[in-house]
Amino acid sequence: MVSPGILLVDKPAGMTSHDVVARTRRAFGTRKVGHAGTLDPMATGLLVIGIEGATRLLTYVVGADKTYVATIRLGQTTGTDDADGEILTRASPEAWTAVTTEAVAAGVASLTGEISQIPSAVSAIKVDGRRAYDRVRAGEEVVLAAREVVVSRFEVLARREGEGHLDLDVLVDCSSGTYIRALARDLGAMLGVGGHLTALRRTRVGPFDVADAVVLDDLDGAATLAPAEAAGRILQPLHVSNEEARDLRHGKRLGGQAQRLEGALAAAIDDEGALVGIVEKRGADLKSAMNMPEAGR
Structure with missing residues (x-):
């Protein structure tokens, strides 16, 4: 009999959260597996997995605050607000004159604290019973309602200039339901050059840290936290x-x-x-x- 428990998994890039659940089901020999909080395929990092009766605890994990490290590329917009989408616009050379260190800092500051955020259209939010990303892929135009979120920390760790773009490595502490892709999009819009996300890693969910997580290759026999x-x-x-x-x-x-x-x-x-x-x-x-x-x- 499979014991109930909470498993911390470090999701690799290129896999869906459902893929990780499927691997966990096979590794533990049970169908009763769920996760608390989806990560996009592009993203890596912490997934909190519930096994057997511990799936009942996931309700209390979903709403926890989270920490992400990410890379925002200024100078380009994409159809998905991340690197998986097609590039739609590129900033003109003239637009960069306004992108000073001070302007970036002011933009980051304006996106810190209690903010109203419109989630990216390509998201897992349901619209009339269907995921928003399914509607977008079907050719529908989707505009989601703004939601109130809290970004308690939005810090630029490093910056790298490239050909026609500027990459910012950032650290974000935020409430559940915050879209880091939307922060990248909105920062780029404020600066007049556009922006999207090129990397995203979730390092913390509430009291759980990715440092304590297992990689997929080590799922067999992986230790779980007792309920x-x-x-x-x-x-x-x-x-x-x-x-x-x-x-x-x-x-x-x-x-x-x-x-x-x-x-x-x-x-x-x-x-x-x-x-x-x-x-x-x-x-x-x-x-x-x-x-x-x-x-x-």
Whole structure:
């Protein structure tokens, strides 16, 4: 029997997130595998994979903040806002006179903090039940609604001048739902030369770091994080007695116990170190928001 757990995988370029899930299914011998947060085929880096009952935890990972390192190419636009798309425009020599170090810094600053961002049309967002990228590939014109996101850090690490373009290596800390391709597109538009993404690597998802991830060739026999350990990183760990664990599993509330939670949710862990589930406040009480199978640890 396959044990439930959270697996951290370093996705290579050229593969979809679904490809990684398929490889994980074969390696672990189970169909019950999912991931928290898609990475484009061009992108590399951290995918958080849930196996067996631990797939229930992915809901609490999806909304976590993320860190990316990326390369923005100024001077060109593409149809996908990244290097996979056809080049649509190239900046004229005259346009570069306005692209000073100060102008780049001002553009980056204006895209930092709480911002309103229009996602790239070639994205996995669903429009009337279909992925936006499927509609674009079918020849439809797709304009997605703006969304509020938070870019807590947008830092230029290095810059390299090329023939008719300027590459910026950047580091971005951001809220879930932020599109780094859109940051590249918008920075280029602000500077009047256009921009797109040529490289993207996700290095962190919430408390999970790519430094702890396995590569695909090492999937067989790869170690996973036990549900209790993983949940305790994502949320406040809350020790519950075996009697409380039994009540939670049976749908009963823990009367008058809401004050035990620091936030809205916590990971309830029993005397044996097993993850009982995720608990939430309900008035003055605690109740189960999600129960794990009893074998999950």
